Amino acid sequence: MEEKVMLVDVSKCTACRACQVACKQWNRLPAEKTEQMGTHQNPPDLTWATWNLIRFTEVPIKEGNMKWLFRRDACLHCTDAGCMRACPVPGAIFRTLQGAVVINQQLCIGCKMCVNACPFEVPRINAETNRAYKCTLCWDRTSRGLIPACAKACAMGTLTFGNKDEMVKRAYARAKVLGEKASVYGDKYVDGTHVIYVLPENIRLYEKLTINPSIPLSVILWKDVLKPLSVLAIGATLVGTFFHYILKGPKRPEEGGNEHG
């Protein structure tokens, strides 16, 4: 199956939140008690039951005016995914043939390692079930030829879904149209994300958008350096003691000693 990418053209978003609702509906996620934060952002953050959230950012500009920035936030489905590197259970976080990263709650053990290893702070824990949840890029739809529920609901053309090469090309073409400040976010990080943004404004203006995301150094030290080194060290001491026994031999008490170990 061909690798698929979701393109989020933020410049077209009107913050209608149809995607947010469609996500809840398709994935049967319950409504939650929310909190009035003084913005339209609702709920205030991603939760175990809100996998897709429109973030509202107010940016003051000259003469008392402001810019109102909207961004659909959800899992970016990294090619080199921190959550997958960290997960201790085989298959609990798996990659679909189209490139999406999916948590299987049947196998998840609630250890929260994915929560801590994600450079985007995406996976969330349901305290009641102690399982991690996040966007699946609707792999249950896309594997049957449908597009994700959020993209289906998007009336503005902000969310589009298609073959990777085509979407990346389209993203750069759109950024060019939007002018100098615009940029493409995603294809250059963590070996390419499967959700790519076209951002009309400077990256730094968007709330909770990680600047230069990468696999955290700690996760690399943990999984790629110390984990193999620990096996190497234990193996080396095993070999060392073996050769000590056959070359130097045991330290026996002098005459009359009890010889059995």
Add this chain to the structure above:
Amino acid sequence: MAKPKNLIQASTAFERVIHWVLGGSCLFLFLTGFGLMFHSLSFIAKLFPPIPYLAAGGHESMKLFHNLCGLLFAVSFLPALLIWGKDTLFINKEDIEWFKVMGGYLWEVENVPEAGKFNSGQKVFFIALLFVWLIMVGTGIFMWFPVLGPFLTRWLYVFHVLGVLILGSFLVIHFYLGTYGNPGTFQVMGHGYVTKAWCKKHRPKWLKDVEAGRRSI
């Protein structure tokens, strides 16, 4: 156990029980920890049944047992510190001399500095154990209850594995020197009695102290 003829008591019953609890919990932590760290060893998780209301079996039960056993390991080290701390934590000039000849373990040495209850290598092992105990308990508790936030918590994983590396290597040597490497030694942890010849070889200074009545064990 009645005192066997011609043998000398090298450890108290309390010492031996604590050693087994500490060592047993440590081995169990290694087993379950490796089952969590390596996908290739995930078959270990199959040994763990579901626990009603707490864990669904497999990895989740294994992790629960790992955490609970961590508590046992954490607590059982406290009496260990009390029993062995005074004989192991203080390094002096003689220990430096001992390490200059590596206690006679690696090459032929005429005069190895006389060891007390523990030789210098054992002292360093216990100091390393104390160090690793601090790391494992300190990081483990906040991995179980990750209240420190993602950034700090993922650094805890790094130090937890570092502890595995250090303790794992020390333990292989500890097992070897406690069994095949030093015949007769295992009974210090077994029934507790050793021969006089063993004492002369491995803890001569301690033997003199015991014979002179300066210390009981």
